[in-house]
Amino acid sequence: MHNETFDETHDETDDVTHDVTLLPGDGIGPEISRTVLDILEAAGAPIRWHECVGGVTALETVGEPLPQATLDSIETTAVALKGPLTTPIGSGFRSVNVALRKHFDLFANVRPALTLLPSARYPGVDLVIVRENTEGLYAGIEHFIGMENDPRAVAESVMLITRYGSRRIVRFAFEYALAHGRRLVTLVHKANILKYTQGLFLEVGRQVAAEYEGRVEFDDRIVDATAMQLVLDPYQFDVIVTENMFGDILSDLAAGLIGGLGFAPGANLGERAAIFEAVHGSAPDIAGRGIANPTSLLLASCLMLDHLGETSTAARIRAALRRTLDEGAARTPDIGGTARTAEFGEAVIERLEGDTA
Ligand code: NAI
Numbered sequence: 001m002h003n004e005t006f007d008e009t010h011d012e013t014d015d016v017t018h019d020v021t022l023l024p025g026d027g028i029g030p031e032i033s034r035t036v037l038d039i040l041e042a043a044g045a046p047i048r049w050h051e052c053v054g055g056v057t058a059l060e061t062v063g064e065p066l067p068q069a070t071l072d073s074i075e076t077t078a079v080a081l082k083g084p085l086t087t088p089i090g091s092g093f094r095s096v097n098v099a100l101r102k103h104f105d106l107f108a109n110v111r112p113a114l115t116l117l118p119s120a121r122y123p124g125v126d127l128v129i130v131r132e133n134t135e136g137l138y139a140g141i142e143h144f145i146g147m148e149n150d151p152r153a154v155a156e157s158v159m160l161i162t163r164y165g166s167r168r169i170v171r172f173a174f175e176y177a178l179a180h181g182r183r184l185v186t187l188v189h190k191a192n193i194l195k196y197t198q199g200l201f202l203e204v205g206r207q208v209a210a211e212y213e214g215r216v217e218f219d220d221r222i223v224d225a226t227a228m229q230l231v232l233d234p235y236q237f238d239v240i241v242t243e244n245m246f247g248d249i250l251s252d253l254a255a256g257l258i259g260g261l262g263f264a265p266g267a268n269l270g271e272r273a274a275i276f277e278a279v280h281g282s283a284p285d286i287a288g289r290g291i292a293n294p295t296s297l298l299l300a301s302c303l304m305l306d307h308l309g310e311t312s313t314a315a316r317i318r319a320a321l322r323r324t325l326d327e328g329a330a331r332t333p334d335i336g337g338t339a340r341t342a343e344f345g346e347a348v349i350e351r352l353e354g355d356t357a
Contacts, residue, residue: 015046016046016308016309017046017047017048018046018047018048018079018308018310019047019048019050019076019077019079020047020048020049020050020077020079020080020081020304020308021049021050021051021052021070021073021074021077021079021080021081022037022049022050022051022052022080022081023051023052023053023054023055023070023080023081023082023083023085024051024053024057024083025054025055025057025082025083025084025085025282026055026056026057026083026084026085026086026282026287027084027086027281027282027283027284027287028083028084028282028283028286028287028292028341029057029083029084029085029282030083031287031288031290031292031294031341032083032278032292032293032294032296032297032341033081033083033297034341034342035294035298035341035342035344035345036081036294036297036298036301036345037049038342038345038349039298039301039317039320039345039348039349039352040301040305040313040317042349042352043313043316043317043320043352044313045305045310045313046310047308050073050077052067052069052070052073052074053067053070054066054067054070054082054085054096054100055085055086055087055096055282056085056086056088058070058096065085065096066096066099066100071103074100074104074273074275075272075273078272078273078274079273079274079275079276079304079307079308080273080274080275080276081275081276081277081297081300081301081304082100082275082276082277083277083278083282083297084277084278084280084281084282084283085097085282086281086282086284097277100268100275101133101134101268101275102134104268104270104272104273104275105134105270105271105272106133106134106268106269106270106273106274106275107132107133107134107165107168107169107172107269107270108130108131108132108133108169108172108267108268108269108270109130109131109132109133109247109251109266109267109268109269110128110129110130110131110176110266110267110269110303111128111129111131111247111251111254111255111264111265111266111267111279112126112127112128112129112265112299112303113125113126113127113128113129113234113251113254113255113257113258113264114126114258114263115257115258115259116258116259116263116295116321116322116325117258117259117263117325117335118325118326118328119259119335119336120257120258120259120263121256121257121258121259122234122257122258124235125234125235125254125257125258127234127237127238127239127240127254128176128180128182128238128239128240129240129242129247129250129251129254130169130172130173130176130239130240130241130242130247131242131243131244131246131247131248131250131251132165132166132169132241132242132243132244132247133244133268134165134244135160135161135162135165135243135244136159136160136161136243136244136245136246137157137158137159137160137244137245138244138245138248139158139160139244141157141158141160142155142156142157142158143155143156144156159194159197160197161197161198161200161201161243163200163204166200166201166204166205167204167207167208169241170185170187170204170205170208170209170241171208171211172241172269173185173239173241174208174209174211174212174216176239177212177216177238177239178212178215178216182216182238182239183216183217183238184216184217184218184219184237184238184239185209185212185216185217185218185238185239185240185241186218186219186220186221186226186237186238186239186240186241187201187202187205187206187209187218187219187220187221187240187241187242188220188221188222188223188226188240188241188242188246188250189201189202189205189220189221189222189223189242189243189246190222190223190224190246191222192222198243201243202220205220205241206218206220223242223246223250226240226250227249227250227253230250230253230254230257231253231257234254234257251264251266251279252279255279259335260334261278261279261280261296262280262293262295262296262334262335263295263296263299264278264279264280264296264299265277265278265279265296265297265299265300265302265303266278266279266300267300267303267304267307269307274304274307276300276301276303276304276307277297277300278296278297278299278300279296280296290340290341290342291332291333291339291340291341292332292334292341293332293334293335293341293344294341294344294345295321295325295344298317298321298348299318299321301317302314302317302318305317316352316353317348317352319351319353320348320349320351320352320353321348321351323351324344324347324348324351329347329351330343330344330346330347331344332344
């Protein structure tokens with residue numbers, strides 16, 4: 001489908017059709033993508049899909065994990081919905097997810113944690129973690145230092161924090177808060193111990209926060225205390241902004257509060273492109289059996305619809321999903337039922353109602 005012509009429809013008019021790159025992904029990816037596409041189509045989402053491959057599927061079909069055609073498509077559409085991609089342990093290729101983030105400089109990773117599952121441990125959680133996606137220890141600047149006969153006597157890793165990167169992620173968090181009617185941004189750090197790197201992140205964060213004074217509240221917290229507070233009382237948080245590794249860990253913690261990775265969508269955002277995905281992986285243990293829960297990818301597709309300005313369609317899908325979960329209809333095995341992926345999709349489609357806008 002790569003060769004379809006792109007027309008100039010990325011504007012604010014009512015009858016826009018959006019061109020979006022679709023990477024169905026590996027493992028359970030194609031199964032959950034199929035169901036998500038069926039739901040989006042039933043909801044009338046005006047999208048023209050440009051299907052591409054990535055990961056193991058791409059390696060097997062076109063001989064490389066991240067084909068140029070896939071990069072070109074995302075370059076053109078600037079928006080992608082991505083199923084999970086397998087990164088084989090120990091073998092050849094680097095994570096395609098990381099490569100995509102680097103290629104398109106997707107510096108902001110936005111992960112909302114919203115309780116939808118009635119049986120989740122914490123009802124009514126509604127917070128968002130904004131994670132810096134390119135710097136910190138995950139920049140991957142590390143090496144060994146040899147001593148005597150041991151070439152790996154010491155391992156060293158650099159925590160890269162730049163003024164530029166800190167400013168743009170904290171500013172992003174404040175702009176996100178304004179755009180989504182959020183009241184509070186909490187900057188999470190470890191500046192008490194890491195005085196230079198985390199100290200710079202905090203210093204820049206406070207400067208940016210001053211620009212938003214009177215519009216969005218601000219506070220800052222140490223990461224270990226934040227982890228405890230998230231478990232004790234997640235309701236005190238609204239938007240959390242933090243560096244790469246802390247964001248990785250805290251967003252999984254937040255997913256645990258609301259029912260697990262099956263309910264966690266993520267958006268990777270930059271100036272040039274936006275890639276929406278489920279937080280979970282390709283689940284090889286259940287792949288091909290048609291029993292995966294498509295909720296995370298469906299929620300990711302709702303974030304994508306919001307990004308495209310199709311907010312009422314996103315709201316209708318979220319409402320139908322909420323009704324499906326509230327009624328316990330067509331539960332897949334991971335949430336205690338026996339339904340298949342497609343049956344869950346049909347249950348959501350049955351509960352789609354008229355325009356809520
Ligand atoms: P995983 O998230 O794929 O699976 C962990 C457990 O959760 C498994 O028992 C799986 O069956 C279950 N699970 C995950 N998603 C589910 C769903 N939608 N419905 C029902 N059950 C679900 O994590 P794992 O096994 O560590 O990784 C498998 C592969 O996925 C690896 O190659 C890894 O690199 C890749 N991965 C890719 C990600 C991405 O593309 N964004 C993110 C995380 C992992």
